[in-house]
Amino acid sequence: MNFSQGIGSELMDLNHLDEVEAAILFRIDGDVVDSSFKEEYSHNLLRTIQWCKANVDKVSLEMKSNNLNKVTYELSEFCVIFYVVNSILILTTIASKNANLSLLSIESKRKALLISNYL
Amino acid sequence: MSMINHERISSGIEGLDVLMNGGIIKNSINSIVGSSGTGKTTFALAYLYQGLLEGDHTLYLSFEETPSKLIGEAESLGINIREMTNDAEDLIHLVESEKIVEFMTNILPALAQKLKHRNVKHTRIIVDPLTPILWEFPSEKEQRKVLTKIYHHLSSLGTVLQTVEEPNAFGQTDIGAKETRVPIYLSDSVIHIQNLGLGGKYNRTCKVIKSRKTPHHEGIYPLNFVNGPGLVIDTSSIQNVAFNPVVNDIRYQELMKRVKELSKDKDPKKRVIAQIAKNLLGERENRDSSQNMELVKVLTDNQILQEVRK
Amino acid sequence: MQIATRTTSHRSINITTKHIIKDVIGDINGTPDFLLIAYTPNYREKRQYEQAISKICEESGTQNVIGGTFPAVATSNDIPTTQGCSAMAFKSSELKIHSSVSYSNIRINPDKGVDKLIQLFKDDQNRFKTGFFLTPGPFFPPDAFKDMKILDSIFAHKFRGMFNMIGKLINRNMGKNGYGVTSFAYKMLMKLLENNVENALGGATIDLDMLSCYQFQGENVFQNAMVGTVFSSDTLNFEHNWTFDKSQKTKSFELSKGIKSSSYVHEINEKPAHEEFLELLGMSKELYEEAFKNMAYASLLYLSTLKSKNQGNLPFVSVCHPSLKGIISTIPEEILDESEKIAEFFTQSGLGVQKSAYECANTAAQKIDHPIFGLFINCSNRLLIAGDKIEEENKMVKEAIGTDVPFMTLYSGGEFSIIKNKPIYSSVSVHGLVAGYNNSPQKNVVL
Numbered sequence: 092m093n094f095s096q097g098i099g100s101e102l103m104d105l106n107h108l109d110e111v112e113a114a115i116l117f118r119i120d121g122d123v124v125d126s127s128f129k130e131e132y133s134h135n136l137l138r139t140i141q142w143c144k145a146n147v148d149k150v151s152l153e154m155k156s157n158n159l160n161k162v163t164y165e166l167s168e169f170c171v172i173f174y175v176v177n178s179i180l181i182l183t184t185i186a187s188k189n190a191n192l193s194l195l196s197i198e199s200k201r202k203a204l205l206i207s208n209y210l
Numbered sequence: 211m212s213m214i215n216h217e218r219i220s221s222g223i224e225g226l227d228v229l230m231n232g233g234i235i236k237n238s239i240n241s242i243v244g245s246s247g248t249g250k251t252t253f254a255l256a257y258l259y260q261g262l263l264e265g266d267h268t269l270y271l272s273f274e275e276t277p278s279k280l281i282g283e284a285e286s287l288g289i290n291i292r293e294m295t296n297d298a299e300d301l302i303h304l305v306e307s308e309k310i311v312e313f314m315t316n317i318l319p320a321l322a323q324k325l326k327h328r329n330v331k332h333t334r335i336i337v338d339p340l341t342p343i344l345w346e347f348p349s350e351k352e353q354r355k356v357l358t359k360i361y362h363h364l365s366s367l368g369t370v371l372q373t374v375e376e377p378n379a380f381g382q383t384d385i386g387a388k389e390t391r392v393p394i395y396l397s398d399s400v401i402h403i404q405n406l407g408l409g410g411k412y413n414r415t416c417k418v419i420k421s422r423k424t425p426h427h428e429g430i431y432p433l434n435f436v437n438g439p440g441l442v443i444d445t446s447s448i449q450n451v452a453f454n455p456v457v458n459d460i461r462y463q464e465l466m467k468r469v470k471e472l473s474k475d476k477d478p479k480k481r482v483i484a485q486i487a488k489n490l491l492g493e494r495e496n497r498d499s500s501q502n503m504e505l506v507k508v509l510t511d512n513q514i515l516q517e518v519r520k
Numbered sequence: 521m522q523i524a525t526r527t528t529s530h531r532s533i534n535i536t537t538k539h540i541i542k543d544v545i546g547d548i549n550g551t552p553d554f555l556l557i558a559y560t561p562n563y564r565e566k567r568q569y570e571q572a573i574s575k576i577c578e579e580s581g582t583q584n585v586i587g588g589t590f591p592a593v594a595t596s597n598d599i600p601t602t603q604g605c606s607a608m609a610f611k612s613s614e615l616k617i618h619s620s621v622s623y624s625n626i627r628i629n630p631d632k633g634v635d636k637l638i639q640l641f642k643d644d645q646n647r648f649k650t651g652f653f654l655t656p657g658p659f660f661p662p663d664a665f666k667d668m669k670i671l672d673s674i675f676a677h678k679f680r681g682m683f684n685m686i687g688k689l690i691n692r693n694m695g696k697n698g699y700g701v702t703s704f705a706y707k708m709l710m711k712l713l714e715n716n717v718e719n720a721l722g723g724a725t726i727d728l729d730m731l732s733c734y735q736f737q738g739e740n741v742f743q744n745a746m747v748g749t750v751f752s753s754d755t756l757n758f759e760h761n762w763t764f765d766k767s768q769k770t771k772s773f774e775l776s777k778g779i780k781s782s783s784y785v786h787e788i789n790e791k792p793a794h795e796e797f798l799e800l801l802g803m804s805k806e807l808y809e810e811a812f813k814n815m816a817y818a819s820l821l822y823l824s825t826l827k828s829k830n831q832g833n834l835p836f837v838s839v840c841h842p843s844l845k846g847i848i849s850t851i852p853e854e855i856l857d858e859s860e861k862i863a864e865f866f867t868q869s870g871l872g873v874q875k876s877a878y879e880c881a882n883t884a885a886q887k888i889d890h891p892i893f894g895l896f897i898n899c900s901n902r903l904l905i906a907g908d909k910i911e912e913e914n915k916m917v918k919e920a921i922g923t924d925v926p927f928m929t930l931y932s933g934g935e936f937s938i939i940k941n942k943p944i945y946s947s948v949s950v951h952g953l954v955a956g957y958n959n960s961p962q963k964n965v966v967l
Contacts, residue, residue: 107562123409131447132446137412191904193904193905205599
């Protein structure tokens with residue numbers, strides 16, 4: 092397995108950033124295509140991931156109808172950035188609540204573009 | 211909640227005993243609920259293997275798979291049942307579907323009687339899966355009647371672990387479905403396992419959703435298939451809380467004491483400092499908690515308080 | 521002339537470096553004359569950067585390398601990154617890039633450090649020349665909090681969480697300790713001017729987490745050094761420019777009191793500074809604090825500028841600090857002394873930030889008939905305002921100087937320029953240099 096490139100590697104890059112807790116590539120129906128998580132397990136994070144999984148279809152519909160590339164949610168424990176990769180995939184970055192969303196959105200966008208190039 | 215010390219047995223699943231406060235209570239009815247492919251049978255096989263290790267008498271009732279297939283499955287995960295006994299396949303009894311009603315109503319009570327007469331002290335009983343029995347009794351009322359009777363017999367023999375299929379429609383599981391309601395209601399403990407498909411530690415999870423007579427750990431924990439022990443529940447997050455050096459730290463306790471005293475001080479400045487310190491200590495679960503403690507230490511330092519007064 | 525540039529991104533510095541060696545150094549036929557290397561600070565350890573720079577020197581065969589760490593880096597042909605490296609390699613007979621210099625204690629002795637750069641200018645006989653240097657930015661080693669007053673300590677800690685530590689940049693005590701601010705760079709600019717340096721571009725390395733901040737020269741990795749070089753040519757022109765988002769000017773105010781003794785402003789319009797500041801912003805204290813808590817760059821959206829006689833509006837960062845009943849600002853005292861102490865607010869916006877970057881590049885490029893390359897020092901606070909729009913910003917800069925013209929943008933912790941004998945020391949701004957040929961010989965005359 093080549094760890095230095097590919098979708099998995101891009102997600103690992105994103106997850107490697109200090110503030111990022113999880114990077115998940117969702118299909119718009121909520122199926123997980125690939126994911127990368129911080130080593131430490133967290134119930135709260137699981138709750139947020141499940142929230143993302145349950146809502147990714149609605150979010151993507153909303154994004155599509157309003158022609159948005161990025162949607163950010165500031166939840167009580169985490170921040171979530173949804174970034175459109177293509178018409179069927181959404182890159183979801185879950186970061187700690189104090190994360191610098193500006194910086195993070197730069198890398199999310201970069202990764203979304205790179206992932207779309209692999210497909 | 212009563213804190214009577216019940217006699218417990220080890221489940222054989224790494225981590226589950228931690229979640230259940232020391233293991234499964236003896237002579238109780240325990241359900242493993244999960245949809246297909248979540249690892250229910252592996253749970254059952256690990257429980258059986260633990261029984262063999264401890265020299266317990268075992269009774270594995272399979273309602274679906276043949277003994278050789280089950281043993282083969284266990285072996286593929288490193289649970290080597292054949293190593294423990296010469297007649298491994300005799301450990302598992304396959305109950306064919308057309309004989310289910312007869313088995314549950316006649317054969318099982320007779321078997322229980324027989325075991326009692328043989329003076330077997332404790333038996334690990336595995337019912338895998340319970341679901342075909344439920345299908346034989348479509349009404350919940352009937353299910354309740356039959357299961358109560360069966361459980362009565364089985365719990366007098368030993369500790370029961372049964373697997374229950376959770377319906378899965380278009381990827382959506384439903385723990386409260388008709389198919390699972392009665393066994394969940396009648397069980398002493400219920401362990402819910404899910405295949406979330408999220409990847410990594412969040413792929414398969416385990417949660418104790420019910421545990422009569424004993425407290426248990428709330429929360430959802432990662433469940434991994436590991437060659438050797440078969441299944442491992444990652445309870446490191448519990449251990450982290452229990453041994454969190456910050457939460458249990460004597461320094462933290464001392465600082466809290468100092469802050470409490472400060473908050474009662476006549477000097478309003480000191481009370482403000484106490485409030486700031488309290489807020490900082492309140493964030494102790496965050497990753498930079500040790501830094502906050504350093505700051506509170508400085509804040510509540512006598513010399514600094516002198517400076518504030520000036 | 522050969523110029524190669526590339527931005528790569530990976531969680532591992534080794535892989536990032538490998539790509540840079542392959543794609544940038546590998547693109548140059550022969551040994552490059554000069555390399556500009558900028559890494560993002562997330563690889564943290566000095567040793568990691570030392571190994572990477574050493575590998576680059578070894579593979580390229582040149583020691584004429586300068587660079588540093590910046591929260592984001594960008595080049596003309598790639599998407600900007602906050603986790604990777606940008607590099608630019610030069611090989612040319614027309615462009616002379618002097619052997620780079622460094623001075624390792626620039627905060628304490630800026631005069632002495634800048635002498636090294638001045639010497640390069642003196643040694644050069646070419647018609648056109650400009651300086652390029654990188655300095656340390658605000659960063660705080662573990663003992664930085666030592667000996668601080670308690671309220672400053674609270675402030676610094678508070679800001680650490682809610683302002684991504686940029687707030688510490690403007691902490692007075694930090695400034696005194698020689699870490700917090702980059703005002704030493706103003707002294708550098710003045711010394712360069714005294715020695716007849718007409719053009720220069722500089723930027724401060726920075727890590728928005730304020731944990732580490734490195735500068736590279738040759739195989740050396742420094743934490744508190746100036747590194748720099750001089751570009752010169754008889755045929756290539758160097759055009760400098762700088763700007764910030766000036767599109768939305770709001771209110772003017774007078775910095776009445778307290779500015780000489782420190783970087784604290786005690787009174788604005790002859791009223792207590794912290795109250796008047798919020799009054800001018802039209803914001804309640806609660807809302808201001810809430811905004812700070814959730815938006816790292818809240819105060820930067822309300823950029824204060826000082827009206828300087830010579831330099832026009834100079835942007836500075838100002839933050840309300842209720843516990844000290846004042847405003848903290850990043851204006852060097854020397855600039856204050858010579859100004860009328862009238863300040864103005866300019867509201868910053870994502871779009872405005874993009875447009876100003878375009879304007880900076882475009883105005884400089886307009887004065888060059890055939891741009892060859894560009895270098896931009898863009899404030900990392902602007903990066904926070906722009907967010908993922910920096911990709912568009914990068915495209916706009918590309919459009920401004922020419923789609924096939926390589927350039928590199930470093931998102932810095934301080935922007936410095938000397939533009940036609942005028943020093944510009946500012947915050948939240950973009951400074952740029954565009955080099956190229958001019959058809960008309962008149963344009964080549966240096967005034």
